[in-house]
Amino acid sequence: MCAIDKLLITDALLRDANAAARRRWVTLVEEVNGGGGTALIFSSQHESGRQLGELTGVAATLRFPLPDLADAELPPVEF
Numbered sequence: 001m002c003a004i005d006k007l008l009i010t011d012a013l014l015r016d017a018n019a020a021a022r023r024r025w026v027t028l029v030e031e032v033n034g035g036g037g038t039a040l041i042f043s044s045q046h047e048s049g050r051q052l053g054e055l056t057g058v059a060a061t062l063r064f065p066l067p068d069l070a071d072a073e074l075p076p077v078e079f
Contacts, residue, residue: 002035003062010057012044025058037063 009025016022029039042049052059 002032002037003064004032004035004037004060005063006061007032007037007039008042008052008059009039010042010044010049010053012049012053013057014041 007029009029013025014022014029016025029041032039042052044050044053
């Protein structure tokens with residue numbers, strides 16, 4: 001079972017000139033679909049796709065919550 005419930009990705013990432021990067025994104029979409037999730041591909045020509053592209057080009061909602069970082073026991077930061 002995949003942790004990703006919905007994957008939001010721009011078509012620009014799936015059309016990347018770098019074949020290795022393009023393959024990585026296509027594999028992610030296939031894994032989400034195969035794991036019972038839904039991959040939503042946004043056109044970079046539409047406003048929603050442009051806005052997603054301005055963030056990173058990819059986002060996801062998860063099936064289950066992650067622990068809050070404030071609650072996690074992290075080692076102290078040393079300067």
